[in-house]
Amino acid sequence: MIHRYHHNLSYLQFPHLSEYAEIRHGIFTRQGGFSKGCYQGLNVGMGSGDDIDHVLRNRAAISGCMEHSELVFADQTHGTTIINLSECGPSGSRLSGDALITDTPGKSLVIQTADCQAVLIYDPVRKAAANIHSGWRGSIQNIIGLTVQAMIKEFNCDPKNLLTGIGPSLGPCCAEFIHYRSEIPKAFWAYKNHMDCFDFWTLSKDQLAEAGIPENHIVSSNLCTRCRTDLFFSYRKEKTTGRFAAVIGIT
Template sequence: MHEVKKDGILFHRFDHLGHCDRLCHGVFTRQGGVSAPPFDSLNVADGLGDAPAHVRENRQRILRATGGTDLMWMRQVHGTRVHIAEKGAATGTPVADALITAIPGLLLVVQVADCQPVLLYDPRRHIAAGVHSGWKGSVANILGRTVAGMISEFGCRPADILAGIGPSLGPCCAEFRHYQTELPEAFRSYKGPRSHFDFWAISVDQLCRAGLQKDNIEVQKVCTRCHDDRYFSYRAEKITGRFAAVIGLSPPQPT
């Protein structure tokens, strides 16, 4: 992971994705925007009570900093739907928890406050995907479903796919008191002391089971709840904003 500062906004890039020259991506913090508390300041989500003009400005800032042409959003519902953004049909906001695209310049946005933003890229086929994986997404294996979509729709080879897992609830804070009813038996091996679970390890294993190479998976290992000064955290603050993780193919170069 390395830090980038562009247009006055500080964000992070995964090291392996940062080396791909036809890719734009960034994992933002809550800093560098215009929203007032409790959405201070780089809140990118509408519908939470933040001023629409502030959300619009914040979205412009992440688009400028990442360097794409358009942002594509999804209405995240902790479901299992993987949406393929196709040429000419890129407008609108699909109900989905994962987006995949091959369209240059179109940046896919994942909005989170404790859930995992997971960015995927196949540098051989030039296919990018953004995934919202909360605990329900982990249970439903939304990551495996997204990789399956990259394979079936675009012919990706999972061994080529690079993955980055952004700031989210760490094993320090992912407490599930009702884990016996909420989480499957298969997650028990990820349980630490008390009722805390390592969802980062769950995601790494789900990606490996989908065929990714472990060396191609970078985990930022920053817990949002422990760092709620830097990231929005629903568990820490309840009424709060969402920060963005963004990925897409670079816009076509002017000739």
């Protein structure tokens, strides 16, 4: 990952995505920002319990870093609803879903997480982008595969052209599921180690590959949020905490 700085903010970029000048993207660390206490830093989560004014100022700072583009958030529900922003109504309307897709320049798609994965996708041929929220519920419902299908249907994308990045999230070191027998279908138990920890990074890579994306187009940050609370918010580690932002948009 490439570490970049903008005023007192810091964000990470995927090297293969950073080669395209027509997109802006970044995984914003919690460093900088206005939030205090449990939410220390750049918290973008409205529903996290943090001071709303601080969250709004944090979001504005990110917008400033992303060429003052409009940030588009959705109420994330751990479901499989995919929102095509190219078909959405007026700016500012409330959206609910776990993946955002667009081929329209100008807007920045934001996924907010604290252990779940944000998966960024860009198609440099069709000039279309996606940002996916994939927690363990999203993983077992394969929201990644469903989003690739939506990009094929809506934007005529060829999966062979898609470039993807898996953001910082709960790693195989920390994704312990002591109730996995009741929570996670047996088909996914192959991703579990002897400590009852699941490797959702590899699962996501497999889902992207199954969707037709070449393996050399799939990059995982391999950063565990629970291990790196200096950089990220982690619900598992901190319980009361903020959400960090993963952003991608077409300029």
